[in-house]
Amino acid sequence: MTLLTIGQVAQRAGIRPSAIRYYESLSLLPKVPRQNGQRRYQPDVLDRLAFIQVAQQLGFSLKELHQLLGNAAEESQLATRWQTLASRKLAEVELLLTQAQTMQQLLHQGLRCGCADLSTCLDCVVANCQPIGEKGAGRKRVRMH
Amino acid sequence: MTLLTIGQVAQRAGIRPSAIRYYESLSLLPKVPRQNGQRRYQPDVLDRLAFIQVAQQLGFSLKELHQLLGNAAEESQLATRWQTLASRKLAEVELLLTQAQTMQQLLHQGLRCGCADLSTCLDCVVANCQPIGEKGAGRKRVRMH
DNA sequence: GTAATAGTTCAAGTGAACTTGAAGTCAAGA
DNA sequence: TCTTGACTTCAAGTTCACTTGAACTATTAC
Numbered sequence: 001m002t003l004l005t006i007g008q009v010a011q012r013a014g015i016r017p018s019a020i021r022y023y024e025s026l027s028l029l030p031k032v033p034r035q036n037g038q039r040r041y042q043p044d045v046l047d048r049l050a051f052i053q054v055a056q057q058l059g060f061s062l063k064e065l066h067q068l069l070g071n072a073a074e075e076s077q078l079a080t081r082w083q084t085l086a087s088r089k090l091a092e093v094e095l096l097l098t099q100a101q102t103m104q105q106l107l108h109q110g111l112r113c114g115c116a117d118l119s120t121c122l123d124c125v126v127a128n129c130q131p132i133g134e135k136g137a138g139r140k141r142v143r144m145h
Numbered sequence: 146m147t148l149l150t151i152g153q154v155a156q157r158a159g160i161r162p163s164a165i166r167y168y169e170s171l172s173l174l175p176k177v178p179r180q181n182g183q184r185r186y187q188p189d190v191l192d193r194l195a196f197i198q199v200a201q202q203l204g205f206s207l208k209e210l211h212q213l214l215g216n217a218a219e220e221s222q223l224a225t226r227w228q229t230l231a232s233r234k235l236a237e238v239e240l241l242l243t244q245a246q247t248m249q250q251l252l253h254q255g256l257r258c259g260c261a262d263l264s265t266c267l268d269c270v271v272a273n274c275q276p277i278g279e280k281g282a283g284r285k286r287v288r289m290h
Numbered sequence: 291g292t293a294a295t296a297g298t299t300c301a302a303g304t305g306a307a308c309t310t311g312a313a314g315t316c317a318a319g320a
Numbered sequence: 321t322c323t324t325g326a327c328t329t330c331a332a333g334t335t336c337a338c339t340t341g342a343a344c345t346a347t348t349a350c
Contacts, residue, residue, distance in 0.1 A: 181346060201337090
């Protein structure tokens with residue numbers, strides 16, 4: 001078995017070793033066995049780190065990830081608790097999806113618009129360019145939530 | 146015309162007056178006219194605030210928003226600069242979209258799985274539940290980027 | 291008149307997520 | 321042997337995005 005040093009893990013995950021130690025201190029990563037006092041990781045820690053990074057970009061805090069990943073020592077209702085959080089987070093992710101789609105259209109049309117800044121484009125894409133929604137009539141503002 | 150006080154704007158936007166002053170200090174919002182020393186806002190400031198809030202949730206920093214919204218005093222190449230940033234951000238938003246879709250599926254299946262925590266589910270959804278990708282065969286790990 | 295409410299500025303404080311620095315250990319290579 | 325590089329711990333520092341506190345002004349209600 002090829003165990004990885006913290007430096008190797010950090011390089012492959014695209015983060016710093018200090019971040020990995022920080023995650024361990026928060027119990028986001030398990031304590032791993034040592035060789036001469038140095039941490040040695042199984043390669044599957046990269047999956048865990050990839051999950052953490054994606055979840056963070058989607059707005060999950062490290063505290064939430066800690067609960068979600070079930071490292072908390074609170075045994076009572078742990079199962080129900082992470083599922084409560086997960087379903088709340090699912091709703092947030094779904095909202096984020098629609099927001100990202102709207103922003104995608106806005107940026108896409110703003111780029112084809114030739115405006116001096118996005119502030120102008122916020123009006124411009126509705127008034128002068130192709131409509132951002134399915135209905136392009138009227139002086140409708142871009143509202144995203 | 147019905148101008149709004151900072152408190153009214155804050156309430157309608159769901160933020161604190163202090164955040165609005167902070168945005169103004171960063172030139173994310175324009176300086177507005179005063180009555181007796183107090184800021185008075187046109188209602189369309191709510192659109193700008195809505196845009197800021199959504200963009201933030203999508204991972205835009207306030208510094209980036211400042212550039213995007215074109216409030217910077219750097220006249221030279223301002224137009225090309227915001228478009229460079231916008232196209233970079235468009236790519237990021239599109240990556241976020243696929244990540245959010247993957248996370249949506251993961252959470253959705255994790256919730257139907259009955260696992261004790263999401264950490265277990267990260268393996269479980271692939272091994273025991275319906276496949277998360279189009280191909281469900283094999284011991285394929287969930288990797289999101 | 292006075293109390294409550296909402297606004298003002300400016301400086302300092304806060305929480306999250308790390309990073310950096312100091313001081314030390316360990317193994318490999320010249 | 322000695323230097324280099326990567327690791328260790330722990331405390332303190334940094335950045336971002338605000339918030340809070342102090343001291344003040346202005347309007348409205350009683």
